[in-house]
């Protein structure tokens with residue numbers, strides 16, 4: 267769990283690693299899928315990530331946020347289908363998605379949380395090609411992509427309570443070791 | 450729509466800059482209109498303008514493949530950049546999709 271707290275004076279630990287945290291909350295509608303991935307891409311931009319790293323992170327964030335919207339809150343497209351801003355369906359389920367990000371020692375941690383339907387069997391849900399919404403042309407590759415494009419993926423979910431997806435990725439400049447680079 | 454063109458029995462679909470769940474529905478919907486009405490047998494997805502794709506793009510391709518493959522049709526991808534090729538490969542789509550250089 268990333269706790270977003272007020273930033274304490276930060277002493278550089280040997281390396282030139284930047285520390286930064288952010289948290290945003292938005293409605294569970296499909297227009298916010300691009301908002302979320304662009305926000306995370308801008309968040310890591312100061313670390314000079316490679317183009318590939320940016321693409322990987324954007325895809326993983328897009329998958330997690332899309333899942334929260336369409337599976338967590340069952341909002342099929344929300345607003346803006348066909349590029350118009352009126353609701354595609356009159357009914358849009360209320361719900362918020364929370365996105366928390368943290369960078370430390372060049373490691374990006376991303377959390378995507380919803381208070382929606384929850385997942386009955388997380389192990390099964392994470393299998394490639396498994397989907398509960400084939401009628402919406404979901405491919406069942408969401409978790410597989412998060413796994414492929416990030417270094418670490420954990421999912422916590424309770425039926426009727428919600429789902430939290432936690433992902434980590436070491437950026438080019440990063441290190442997993444707490445004390446590496448210190449004297 | 451200028452993003453959809455029928456040439457002989459090929460439907461050319463110009464994919465948008467970003468392909469996600471939000472954009473996916475209209476692409477599938479329009480492509481299917483052409484697949485039903487014209488003499489379309491094959492579908493070509495053109496990724497020239499595409500800078501971002503997630504698994505919703507896989508759903509679009511697999512969905513169209515299901516519609517045309519029973520009549521012997523094929524799906525093709527052109528102008529896919531490195532990242533899109535990676536995504537196509539990870540999802541195993543290169544087995545049903547011909548990726549042209």
Ligand SMILES: Nc1ncnc2c1ncn2[C@@H]1O[C@H](COP(=O)(O)OP(=O)(O)O)[C@@H](O)[C@H]1O
Pocket residue numbers: 329333334335337338339380382383384385391392396397398399404405406407408409410429504
């Ligand atoms: N946030 C979520 N809330 C509820 N169910 C979820 C959530 N995320 C994933 N799931 C379940 O896990 C399945 C697999 O997810 P994923 O791999 O992204 O495939 P897809 O989204 O294409 O179905 C989904 O079909 C859904 O049943």
Ligand SMILES: [Mg+2]
Pocket residue numbers: 329332333404407408409504
């Ligand atoms: Mg998904």
